[in-house]
Amino acid sequence: AQKVTQAQTEISVVEKEDVTLDCVYETRDTTYYLFWYKQPPSGELVFLIRRNSFDEQNEISGRYSWNFQKSTSSFNFTITASQVVDSAVYFCALSEARNYGQNFVFGPGTRLSVLP
Amino acid sequence: DSGVTQTPKHLITATGQRVTLRCSPRSGDLSVYWYQQSLDQGLQFLIQYYNGEERAKGNILERFSAQQFPDLHSELNLSSLELGDSALYFCASSQGGHSSYEQYFGPGTRLTVT
Numbered sequence: 001a002q003k004v005t006q007a008q009t010e011i012s013v014v015e016k017e018d019v020t021l022d023c024v025y026e027t028r029d030t031t032y033y034l035f036w037y038k039q040p041p042s043g044e045l046v047f048l049i050r051r052n053s054f055d056e057q058n059e060i061s062g063r064y065s066w067n068f069q070k071s072t073s074s075f076n077f078t079i080t081a082s083q084v085v086d087s088a089v090y091f092c093a094l095s096e097a098r099n100y101g102q103n104f105v106f107g108p109g110t111r112l113s114v115l116p
Numbered sequence: 117d118s119g120v121t122q123t124p125k126h127l128i129t130a131t132g133q134r135v136t137l138r139c140s141p142r143s144g145d146l147s148v149y150w151y152q153q154s155l156d157q158g159l160q161f162l163i164q165y166y167n168g169e170e171r172a173k174g175n176i177l178e179r180f181s182a183q184q185f186p187d188l189h190s191e192l193n194l195s196s197l198e199l200g201d202s203a204l205y206f207c208a209s210s211q212g213g214h215s216s217y218e219q220y221f222g223p224g225t226r227l228t229v230t
Contacts, residue, residue: 106158
């Protein structure tokens with residue numbers, strides 16, 4: 001069975017600090033996808049990144065970076081020089097890739113508060 | 117604006133009632149997903165449709181059903197409502213039916229069961 005753990009329930013940082021959100025997953029499949037989503041206070045869900053299980057390259061997008069390590073089943077998300085607008089709940093998710101469609105499992109989310 | 121629309125925005129109803137939530141995907145997207153977000157259950161995947169056919173099922177209760185119509189809009193039907201069904205229901209769409217496609221989320225429908 002699939003499972004996603006986000007051990008950090010809430011994190012508070014001061015603006016301009018770097019922060020890392022942890023995500024640990026469990027799956028028996030060898031082919032799967034990992035995702036990060038952002039849910040700002042306004043409530044909408046925003047897709048941030050998708051990574052497949054065969055691509056362990058780290059990715060950087062502006063102030064955001066992701067570290068995928070299959071050996072530890074982790075897909076951590078780092079925000080560099082955090083800003084108040086980064087305050088949101090962040091969800092990590094796992095999907096097993098199947099021909100007949102996908103089945104998503106979300107972590108419980110990490111609430112990030114960036115203080116001015 | 118993701119291009120995914122959901123109606124209504126808010127819905128208040130009583131226990132035992134039935135409601136229908138509607139979702140229109142982005143233009144060109146063939147796949148629609150439904151999710152439920154509640155305080156106690158977190159964010160849960162309910163069901164996926166691709167070009168009118170059911171593709172994947174998650175934690176969807178038997179009291180809930182969904183369908184995708186020929187014009188690709190989708191409806192989620194919730195019946196015999198219970199207090200615990202109060203939640204935010206999101207719809208998302210993607211171009212294809214596989215996990216490799218990016219999903220775009222609608223603003224959600226907030227359902228309150230009293």
